[in-house]
Amino acid sequence: MKLIHCPKVGTRPASEFVYGGLWRPMPDPDSTTDMEWSHYVFHRDGAPGVQREWWCHAPTGMWFVAERDTMKDEFLRTMTVAEAMKDLAHG
DSSP: OOEEEETTTEEEEGGGEEEEEEOOOOOOTTTSOHHHHHHHHHOOOOOSSEEEEEEEETTTTEEEEEEEETTTTEEEEEEOHHHHHHHHHHO
């Protein structure tokens, strides 16, 4: 059985989770250019490898960010959105 770690409730069966797409910080819609906004909305990097993704623990409605190797389909770590933003600022 595949297991996923939720930052709120711990490790649970994968059947309790819903994939929400790639995680990318959203630019400020009021100050970004049209070109930057269209790049955010329409351009995705679907290359295999380590990706940050949105995941939701469906029973609790908890959305979080997971770092996953899409080639191996392995979860490397999970984090709250605040942790992901902090990590982004330091990396």
